[in-house]
Amino acid sequence: MSLTRLNIDSFRNILSAKLTLSEGLNLIYGENGSGKTSVLEAIFFLGMGRSFRSHLSQRVINNEQDNLTLFAQLNTQERTTKVGLRRARNGDIDVKINGDNVKRLSTLAETLPIQVITPESFSLLFEGPKSRRQFIDWGAFHSDPHFHQAWAKTRRILKQRNQLLRNQSSYSNILFWDKELVRYAEVVTEIRNQYVDSLNGLLKGIITEFLPQVDLKVSFTRGWDSKTEYLQHLQNQYPRDLASGFTSGGPHKADLRLRVGNLPAQDALSRGQLKLLVCALRIAQGKLLKQQLNKNSIYLVDDLPSELDAKHRQLLLKQLTETGAQIFVTAIDPAAIVDSLSLPPERMFHVQQGKITVIE
Ligand SMILES: Nc1ncnc2c1ncn2[C@@H]1O[C@H](COP(=O)(O)OP(=O)(O)OP(=O)(O)O)[C@@H](O)[C@H]1O
Ligand SMILES: [Mg+2]
Incomplete structure (x- = not known):
């Protein structure tokens, strides 16, 4: 196209x-x-x-x-x-x-x-999780037709839940929303996780060309602790969430971890190398979309x-x-x-x- x-x-x-x-x-x-x-x-x-x-x-x-x-x-x-x-x-x-x-x-x-690579967008990727999440979601959105709706629903329910928290709702009131939230959050998380997995395969070859000395590890974190089911996590966190008026863990906190050796990529690489890393990530996304959907x-x-x-x-x-x-x-x-x-x-x-x- x-x-x-x-x-x-x-x-x-x-x-x-x-x-x-x-x-x-x-x-x-x-x-x-x-x-x-x-x-x-x-x-x-x-x-x-x-x-x-x-x-x-x-x-x-x-x-x-x-x-x-x-x-x-x-x-x-x-x-x-x-x-x-x-x-x-x-x-x-x-x-x-x-x-x-x-x-x-x-x-x-x-x-x-569309893939954008600008001098600003590449530093953004290392500043906060939001743009890294957007990076994952670009791929999730294009590779799976269910992603858009599941993510939109997740965000809507989270908003609703936060409102209830601020109104000091009892957990039994919130539970109904939590069950809905879990349904969509699981879809979002599964699509994101699979996407990062597929991307990793392609990324290796590109990194070998751009940054041959760099031992890069890319992993996905889903936004709440990796050992607990989301419904259980929401219940455990309820007292804290009630105090802050905000849902602390969930797919809205998902992130992409980019590490070189034992360090976060931004601490281990030079500016030029970081730019190349972002380009490699974006090129891998383009190649994957081509492979998966011939787009x-x-x-x-x-x-x-x-x-x-x-x-x-x-x-x-x-x-x-x-x-x-x-x-x-x-x-x-x-x-x-x-x-x-x-x-x-x-x-x-x-x-x-x-x-x-x-x-x-
Ligand atoms: N809404 C607007 N209406 C008219 N001119 C605008 C508007 N917004 C920005 N400009 C002007 O448009 C010009 C072009 O900006 P642009 O950022 O595209 O330049 P550029 O060629 O990319 O420059 P650089 O090499 O510095 O990055 C600038 O001079 C800017 O002041
Ligand atoms: Mg310009």
Whole structure:
């Protein structure tokens, strides 16, 4: 699957762009502030209905305009899909797939599995469990159709349970919700656990290329102690949860442990190595999705050259292109990418003050 056309209107400093894309490697280059990241952000926005840079969606609408519109044509072997999105400053959002209105934004995400690698996203992965959980859930969501609903239900029940805790409900009142919670939490946990297992197999080979000296161990922790059934755990924790007004253990606390030898990865690796580790994780996810569902991901790699030496830029580009996925990379200096490739990029775009020109 790949995007063959992309139209961007009133998105950040890009007033209007109509791009014909390559199904392989697309290089986007230009000066600081020209609009490179904005192009990647527009693709992500179309797939996810939100930005990877800002929680405030109206920030991405061009300052002078009231609406942004994005349109893309997606090609798979079997069919062509047209995806359109319009977002107004007042919050209204309109999503169309092949002309039909779509209600759930997850419908878009299912259509477009997008992987983002930015200088910010890679440090995020080492700051707190939330982004590591999101990393697992990207895969869980794409690899198992039951995940989305089970996770949504889990979160809804947790909210309900926390409300009851804050109202000082008796355990017999909470028990009804706990039984429901356990039902969905088990589905979520099982899918996540299996996903991390499958990912581990693929990751080894990629790590051997990127970080041959690194003895990496990736494991999944489910969010409550590993020896107790969840219902029992909830009951044991009830007095503490009642005091804090919050459910302390559960799938909302799941995490991915990344260790090198006996240390957490962030303490054992350099910044460049951490970037390579995140790239390896994302590449493994893309490869797994391809293996499991024959679905290609789309890679958005912002500022690919930063923090990497020539040898590792070359290795990373090789691994990325080998996934067979469509790739968008940005760089200030195009030579930093071109010189690391054995063949020139299939398409190059030069961005200047929000205007995008294709380089023939
Ligand atoms: N809502 C908006 N309306 C108009 N312009 C905006 C808006 N939001 C951001 N900009 C401007 O868009 C420009 C492009 O930003 P972008 O982050 O895409 O640049 P970039 O090419 O990735 O730069 P860098 O190399 O520094 O990462 C910036 O100058 C920014 O000030
Ligand atoms: Mg940028």
